[in-house]
Amino acid sequence: MKKIFFSVIFCLMMGAQVQSQETHQGHWNTFIDGIEYQIEYQVVDNYAMGTAIAQIGCWNIYNGHLDLDIPMDIQCPVPNGNGGFLMGWFPVVFVFPKDCNITSIKIGYNYNRSFSHDTQMILEDLTSIEVVEGHEKYSSKDGVLYNSDKTSLIRYPAGKTGENFVIPETVTMIGRRAFESCTNLTSITIPESVTNIVNDAFWYCNSLTSIINLNPIPVNILSLSVFSNFNKAICWLYVPAGSKEAYQNPAYEWQDFNIIELPEISENDVTITSSENGALIEWQPYENAEGYRLIIYSNEAHSDTVYVLEFSATGELIPKQAKSSIQTANTNISHTINNLSSSTYYYTLEILGVGNAVLASLSSTFATDITVDIVEKCRAASLPEIVGYYNILGAKLPKEPASGIYIILYDNGSAENVVK
Numbered sequence: 001m002k003k004i005f006f007s008v009i010f011c012l013m014m015g016a017q018v019q020s021q022e023t024h025q026g027h028w029n030t031f032i033d034g035i036e037y038q039i040e041y042q043v044v045d046n047y048a049m050g051t052a053i054a055q056i057g058c059w060n061i062y063n064g065h066l067d068l069d070i071p072m073d074i075q076c077p078v079p080n081g082n083g084g085f086l087m088g089w090f091p092v093v094f095v096f097p098k099d100c101n102i103t104s105i106k107i108g109y110n111y112n113r114s115f116s117h118d119t120q121m122i123l124e125d126l127t128s129i130e131v132v133e134g135h136e137k138y139s140s141k142d143g144v145l146y147n148s149d150k151t152s153l154i155r156y157p158a159g160k161t162g163e164n165f166v167i168p169e170t171v172t173m174i175g176r177r178a179f180e181s182c183t184n185l186t187s188i189t190i191p192e193s194v195t196n197i198v199n200d201a202f203w204y205c206n207s208l209t210s211i212i213n214l215n216p217i218p219v220n221i222l223s224l225s226v227f228s229n230f231n232k233a234i235c236w237l238y239v240p241a242g243s244k245e246a247y248q249n250p251a252y253e254w255q256d257f258n259i260i261e262l263p264e265i266s267e268n269d270v271t272i273t274s275s276e277n278g279a280l281i282e283w284q285p286y287e288n289a290e291g292y293r294l295i296i297y298s299n300e301a302h303s304d305t306v307y308v309l310e311f312s313a314t315g316e317l318i319p320k321q322a323k324s325s326i327q328t329a330n331t332n333i334s335h336t337i338n339n340l341s342s343s344t345y346y347y348t349l350e351i352l353g354v355g356n357a358v359l360a361s362l363s364s365t366f367a368t369d370i371t372v373d374i375v376e377k378c379r380a381a382s383l384p385e386i387v388g389y390y391n392i393l394g395a396k397l398p399k400e401p402a403s404g405i406y407i408i409l410y411d412n413g414s415a416e417n418v419v420k
Helices: 002-019 371-381
Strands: 023-032 035-044 047-055 065-068 073-079 085-094 104-107 128-131 138-141 144-147 152-155 164-166 187-190 210-213 236-239 258-261 270-274 279-283 291-297 305-312 333-337 344-352 358-367 386-390 405-410 415-419
Touching: 023 073, 035 073, 035 085, 047 073, 128 144, 270 358, 279 344, 291 333, 305 333
Parallel strands: 047 085, 065 104, 104 128, 164 187, 187 210, 210 236, 236 258
Antiparallel strands: 023 035, 035 047, 073 085, 128 138, 138 144, 144 152, 270 279, 279 333, 291 305, 291 344, 344 358, 386 405, 405 415
């Protein structure tokens, strides 16, 4: 009885203590670094708690650009209900404003949140995401967002231009919603370094017609939703030679794609015949190729482009030109490049797949050759040959003098006076 009586008294005392706590709650707006925060707070016994909602609006966006430097939490005073204020720390939440046409974002040092979490609403106009140098969590390259060491691809902007994208070889994981709603992309190349793809990575990426997967071991798909709202039937999956059967294994979730093994190309497959001012370049056709691209450069760095020529799968020059010869896939494809000066040139031959994706490429050199042409021209001109050298008195000399006055006699009967 004493224990029960003591417990009842203790519970009554605790209840009375809770009821005696002074509480005050409300909303309070404050500005920090140009951002308006609405604090939803509650004060309990001189302790402030709650949430800070970042009120980002179109007024924070200049010419489509938003500087994203919102911290994880902020410290600010809120009313305590007794006519005074109480300082508190409040975690920050926010969403991007709608209908503001945000085209670029720059992430500042204070922003350490999960970018994927903050962008559940995909910004369809976003073309670039930049990060301040030295950020501890994020980095960017060519407008694409990665983690700091670029091992995880976090977000490819939905409005980024360009039909083809090659994922850097540093990446090992493609993050959640990384390519969501990227309607401009028709081809993605996944390097061998990628081993994991997270859920919803290609959600609504419906324009993709080809995925080039360079890993001979099927990439691990961590969720069945990786390709949610994605039509695999119209997308071709290119995989390394000898790995098609592995990718057809249902255990890896790649089997519903149209799977084709990548072609292999070597210098033995290309023949180049040089001339005085050009070259004839010839190569064998490749099975399942949708076309070819031949790029000629004047320097080893491939920065000075001389020609860019595209061919159909059957060898037609695109756009079709009157002097281009139409080949079939059963014969070698050839093209003569004219108007080249005497020099060394560098070329890249690309084998193209669906959506102009580069399936394989070969880079090498060739030189225009004028020696043979000059010899042929000399022979055609039938230049006379020298019969001998004579002094002015008509005496034959054993060899051509180094100086003085002498006569050169040719086999056609002509003579030439020489003064040295």
